[in-house]
Amino acid sequence: DAMVIQNPRYQVTQFGKPVTLSCSQTLNHNVMYWYQQKSSQAPKLLFHYYDKDFNNEADTPDNFQSRRPNTSFCFLDIRSPGLGDAAMYLCATSRDLRLSSYNEQFFGPGTRLTVL
Amino acid sequence: ELKVEQNPLFLSMQEGKNYTIYCNYSTTSDRLYWYRQDPGKSLESLFVLLSNGAVKQEGRLMASLDTKARLSTLHITAAVHDLSATYFCAVDIMGNTGKLIFGQGTTLQVKP
Numbered sequence: 001d002a003m004v005i006q007n008p009r010y011q012v013t014q015f016g017k018p019v020t021l022s023c024s025q026t027l028n029h030n031v032m033y034w035y036q037q038k039s040s041q042a043p044k045l046l047f048h049y050y051d052k053d054f055n056n057e058a059d060t061p062d063n064f065q066s067r068r069p070n071t072s073f074c075f076l077d078i079r080s081p082g083l084g085d086a087a088m089y090l091c092a093t094s095r096d097l098r099l100s101s102y103n104e105q106f107f108g109p110g111t112r113l114t115v116l
Numbered sequence: 117e118l119k120v121e122q123n124p125l126f127l128s129m130q131e132g133k134n135y136t137i138y139c140n141y142s143t144t145s146d147r148l149y150w151y152r153q154d155p156g157k158s159l160e161s162l163f164v165l166l167s168n169g170a171v172k173q174e175g176r177l178m179a180s181l182d183t184k185a186r187l188s189t190l191h192i193t194a195a196v197h198d199l200s201a202t203y204f205c206a207v208d209i210m211g212n213t214g215k216l217i218f219g220q221g222t223t224l225q226v227k228p
Contacts, residue, residue, distance in 0.1 A: 042218035
């Protein structure tokens with residue numbers, strides 16, 4: 001089945017120790033997104049890639065970076081995690097927005113990040 | 117700035133009862149999505165509503181969209197415990213920017 005996969009599902013890191021979360025997809029979608037979701041809140045968009053074009057949200061801290069080496073993979077790097085970065089990180093994909101009339105996003109299972 | 121507001125934010129109901137969740141948004145859009153999220157899990161797409169008057173039904177859930185009123189509803193018929201989850205609506209910003217604006221979420225608790 002076509003899907004969005006995230007690894008690891010649970011990540012524990014220490015304050016200030018860099019961490020990388022990964023996302024892969026077999027849907028062949030052009031657009032990939034990273035969201036941060038804290039408890040009892042809506043997902044918050046951090047950035048998205050439209051093909052190789054990177055789109056950063058204005059309020060995404062510099063501590064968060066992303067890489068998309070190819071269509072299938074996307075990485076979220078947190079350079080110096082703070083206690084406030086503990087959250088669920090969700091990867092999502094959608095079809096080419098130039099070809100589709102709508103933007104239904106398909107979410108991966110998420111990575112729960114704990115910062116000690 | 118586009119705002120999306122859901123009402124209520126928390127809903128506790130008995131099995132077998134009917135109820136409606138409302139999603140209001142503040143600017144023009146004719147594309148609205150409903151997602152379900154179980155505790156500790158990811159978001160699952162429930163409905164895609166793409167035009168004024170669109171109505172979609174799946175099991176005990178029915179979603180509708182009124183673009184003139186900037187309102188979508190998610191109606192629950194004869195609730196069962198398995199429907200307990202958080203439900204998010206999300207609105208597509210016009211112009212294919214790739215960005216969805218989510219409501220705050222409505223946590224539904226169905227009691228036996």
